[in-house]
Amino acid sequence: MDAREKVLNDLYKRCGFEFDESELSPKNRSKIGQLAENFAKMVALESEIKSIEGKTSRSLAAALLFLMIGGSLICAGVGGIGIFLLLISGLIWRRFFSAGKKLKSLRNQIDLMCKKQEEDCEQLSKEIYNELSEVYEQKVRPKITHFKIDFAAILQATKGKRAILESIECPFCSARLTLPTSGDSVKCEACGKTVLATDVFEEVKELIGLKSNVGR
Numbered sequence: 001m002d003a004r005e006k007v008l009n010d011l012y013k014r015c016g017f018e019f020d021e022s023e024l025s026p027k028n029r030s031k032i033g034q035l036a037e038n039f040a041k042m043v044a045l046e047s048e049i050k051s052i053e054g055k056t057s058r059s060l061a062a063a064l065l066f067l068m069i070g071g072s073l074i075c076a077g078v079g080g081i082g083i084f085l086l087l088i089s090g091l092i093w094r095r096f097f098s099a100g101k102k103l104k105s106l107r108n109q110i111d112l113m114c115k116k117q118e119e120d121c122e123q124l125s126k127e128i129y130n131e132l133s134e135v136y137e138q139k140v141r142p143k144i145t146h147f148k149i150d151f152a153a154i155l156q157a158t159k160g161k162r163a164i165l166e167s168i169e170c171p172f173c174s175a176r177l178t179l180p181t182s183g184d185s186v187k188c189e190a191c192g193k194t195v196l197a198t199d200v201f202e203e204v205k206e207l208i209g210l211k212s213n214v215g216r
Contacts, residue, residue, distance in 0.1 A: 003043070004036040007121070012089045014125035017136045024128065031124050038117055049103060056099045061094035149201045158204065168200055182198040 012018045013030070021029055070085030158165040170177045175190035184197040 002036075003040040004032065007032055007035045007039055010121055011125050011128060014121065015129045015132070017132075019128065019132050023132055023135070025131065028124065028128055028131065031120070031127075032100055035117065035120060035124065036115060038120075042110055042113050042117065045106055045113070049106050049110070052099055052103055052106070056103070057097070059092050059096050065090045066092065069203070075126050102152060102175065149197045150182065150187070151180050151184045151200070154197060154201055155179065155181060165204065168203060170195060171199060171203075 009022075011099060021032065024032075027069060066085045066089035070082045070089060072080030073079070075086065076082075155165060165179065167176050167178045169175070170188045172191070172193040172195075173191035175188060175191075177188050178187065179200070180186050186196050187194050188199075201214060
């Protein structure tokens, strides 16, 4: 997976939906390119850090080895070679500490880049969401502008929400009103008034999860 794909996958998760770059404004497409470039730079820095860590680990082992051998030779009376090995060990230690400083600098640099990348990704995801969320919602959840309401439709919709609706309170007398399985009106046995399916829909539409302009 290249840097651009990695950035896009991150943006998909943050936005909550996938999108095609062609749907975006040129400004936001350019920002994706910048994030991809920054991500590639961070990957390169991480690779450089790992390389330096490997070299410093080997250098430390070599410095310790030369130190031990040099010290042993001096103790054995072979001072010339022992001192030479100690000098080599000292040079390696200097490189080791120099590499340590460089590692610290690179780690600080990559920490700052990661923080900036996180902030820029979050900001861009908000801009993309604001730009595409309405289009996305229309694709996956088309807006309902007309819907025929009858009791069969209401009962079916409530079942889809894992709810069982058997009766409601009569809007006129508050008596219990058993709902029929079909038709668009029912007569209350208590007060004799006619209750329309559209009236019932208004009472249960939040349960059903529909928010639309309803026409009879």
